[in-house]
Amino acid sequence: GQQVMQIPQYQHVQEGEDFTTYCNSSTTLSNIQWYKQRPGGHPVFLIQLVKSGEVKKQKRLTFQFGEAKKNSSLHITATQTTDVGTYFCAGKVNTGNQFYFGTGTSLTVIP
Amino acid sequence: KAGVTQTPRYLIKTRGQQVTLSCSPISGHRSVSWYQQTPGQGLQFLFEYFSETQRNKGNFPGRFSGRQFSNSRSEMNVSTLELGDSALYLCASSLDIPGDSNYGYTFGSGTRLTVV
Numbered sequence: 001g002q003q004v005m006q007i008p009q010y011q012h013v014q015e016g017e018d019f020t021t022y023c024n025s026s027t028t029l030s031n032i033q034w035y036k037q038r039p040g041g042h043p044v045f046l047i048q049l050v051k052s053g054e055v056k057k058q059k060r061l062t063f064q065f066g067e068a069k070k071n072s073s074l075h076i077t078a079t080q081t082t083d084v085g086t087y088f089c090a091g092k093v094n095t096g097n098q099f100y101f102g103t104g105t106s107l108t109v110i111p
Numbered sequence: 112k113a114g115v116t117q118t119p120r121y122l123i124k125t126r127g128q129q130v131t132l133s134c135s136p137i138s139g140h141r142s143v144s145w146y147q148q149t150p151g152q153g154l155q156f157l158f159e160y161f162s163e164t165q166r167n168k169g170n171f172p173g174r175f176s177g178r179q180f181s182n183s184r185s186e187m188n189v190s191t192l193e194l195g196d197s198a199l200y201l202c203a204s205s206l207d208i209p210g211d212s213n214y215g216y217t218f219g220s221g222t223r224l225t226v227v
Contacts, residue, residue, distance in 0.1 A: 041220075042218040043203075043218045098159065101156070
């Protein structure tokens with residue numbers, strides 16, 4: 001069945017270092033969304049990517065959608081302690097309306 | 112405006128019992144989805160409702176059911192509870208069908224169900 005995998009599962013970085021999480025799908029996606037879940041909280045919508053090769057930026061966050069629309073990445077420049085949390089991608093396949101959430105990447109930022 | 116409201120926040124049930132969880136979406140949101148979140152499995156899709164119709168259903172047994180009312184409020188029911196049903200159940204609403212426009216989900220704080 002459809003799977004959306006994320007790597008790495010965990011990432012510890014020093015404050016100020018960069019961070020990247022990768023999302024890979026076994027099938028082509030129509031669009032992909034990214035969410036952030038703070039410890040003890042619920043996922044919060046960050047952004048949606050739709051077009052092949054699309055790149056979007058939100059301050060220190062850069063989101064990319066692969067040319068084949070099977071992978072995506074989230075890059076954070078110069079991490080801050082406020083970036084701590086688990087980042088999830090969620091992809092929708094072309095043929096259905098269901099969003100499949102990735103396994104998540106838990107980010108720890110060491111001050 | 113008020114966010115997505117889920118009740119109750121916490122619930123403890125014994126095996127074999129049944130439970131009903133409630134979700135009130137953001138006013139005006141017509142799409143409601145339910146997810147089960149566990150440490151080992153991440154976010155697993157349960158159902159999606161839009162204008163009272165179930166549009167999609169995940170790979171969960173028939174013990175898991177749901178419905179959406181005309182005011183967009185939604186309930187999910189789990190019958191014959193098992194220990195493995197212990198999880199955080201998240202409800203998410205969206206103005207339109209998620210992904211069909213630029214709308215993402217707005218999640219509620221969830222109901223933490225513990226089955227003993």
